[in-house]
Amino acid sequence: MDPVLLSRLQFGTTIIYHFFFVPLTLGLGWFVAYLQTKYYRTGDEQYRKMTKFWGRLFLINYAMGIVTGIVQEFQFGMNWSEYSRFVGDIFGAPLAIEGLLAFFMESTFLGVWIFGEGKLPKKLHAASIWMVAIGSNLSAIFILMANGFMQRPVGYVINELTNRAELVDIFALLSNYKGWLFVWHTISSGFATASFFILGISAWHILRKNAEGLFKKSFRMAIIVGTIALISVGLAGHQQGQEMRQFQPMKLAALEAIWESEQPASFSLLTIGDMTGMNEVWSLRIPYVMSILACNNLSCGLQGVNDLQVEYEASHGPGNYIPLMVVTYWSFRLMVGAGTVMLLILLYGTYLLWKKWPEKWARWLKWIVLPGIGLPLLANSTGWILTESGRQPWIVQDLLRIEDAISPNVSSGMILFSFVGFVVLYGILIVADVYLLAKFARVNPEIEDTESENMIPSISGSEK
Secondary structure, eight states, rough: OOHHHHHHHHHHHHHHHHHHTHHHHHHHHHHHHHHHHHHHHHHOOHHHHHHHHHHHHOOOOOEEEEEEEHHHHHHHOOOOOOHHHHHHHHHHHHHHHHHIIIIIIHHHHHHHHHHHTTSOOOHHHHHHHHHHHHHHHHHHHHHHHHHHHHHHHOSSEEEEETTTEEOHHHHHTTOOHHHHHHHHHHHHHHHHHHHHHHHHHHHHHHHHHSHHHHHHHHHHHHHHHHHHHHHHHHHHHHHHHHHHHOOOOHHHHHHOOOOOOSSSSOOOEEEEEESSSSSSEEEEEEETTHHHHHHHHSSOOOOHHHHHHHHHHHHOOSHHHHHHHHHHHHHHHHHHHHHHHHHHHHHHHHHHHHHOOOHHHHGGGGGGGHHHHHHHHHEEEEEHHHHHHHHTTETTTEEEGGTTSSSSOHHHHHHHHHHHHHHHHHHHHHHHHHHHHHHHHOOTTTOOOOTTOOOOOOOTTTOO
């Protein structure tokens, strides 16, 4: 019943729920915008059907993302008021820009796109969905800049009279290298998530011979974009690891389970620790690999968590500065493992396209339906857990600890009550979302009433 632990669990749970929807929204909007533009430029009816099919799924996901995201900002004032008091002057700036600029932009143009078909000039109607895609990604950029400050604080001073961090250089905040690495990684992940969402659903329809021409086009589009996106995700992750060595060495050591400093540094294939999580019992490691990943050479050294703990105690005072290593270690491996399987799926899909759908290979499409949709969600969630849990005990790196950020007047009972409520409510929303996505993902676009100009999903949509 520790209020700090309960608040962390509550925020972590709600943000993971929300993050199920965010990457798909970021990526799928671009696909829909491209398909809408292709229809208007070519007049090919297949592109109109594809736009409506994927556009409706985009709308369902977008709506759920909005509903689950609204509660996040309230928690900063309710559960984390000391955090808001300390860095509200900085953290609030990009969030305010996000709300006033990006969110209103995307929501306004989304309404124009939904109801504007047949009522607006084609170019203007196509431009509206491009503005939705741009707005949703702008929204992500400003939020990630705020998070980048938490990981690598810049552009601030500490007011000694008020004991608050105050923003003195918004350009430093908005050009924070850490934040832009997050932007690169997250938007690339959005494209990858949307690609695999399209791959999984397209494979399901191809197996059932529903609108094969349409879904083979979708499949090909997703393979191309997904391959580029997954490569981009890997490059962004590599850059993040190198930046981490400089500015968050404890996180890097924890995700690799490096207790003692190493030079050169090895990569852990499997490490088993004792029950305290502070000592190694057994490990299987590949020499030199972490030196290559962290520094692009064979001789680079990495500090271990024990040496870093001593340094932090000397500079910040007594305390435990080592994150929960079982979380950082396994979240990293689940993220990378999911990405590896995604790469194998892309290779399989590329082979199908290259060989023009040989029957003996196409029958294995059934094995990418659920993994194709679920693996990006696993990678996104574990990656976010790694990012946020790896800097513990800091809520703002080297400035504010978790226990000092909690609201002083909120009791454990209050937090537990709201936590249970959020879990139940979000659980219902997830069920509703999966039901709606599954229902409309099963619709056969060839037998659907494509003459309708309404993009809002109808519950009576035909299925096959």
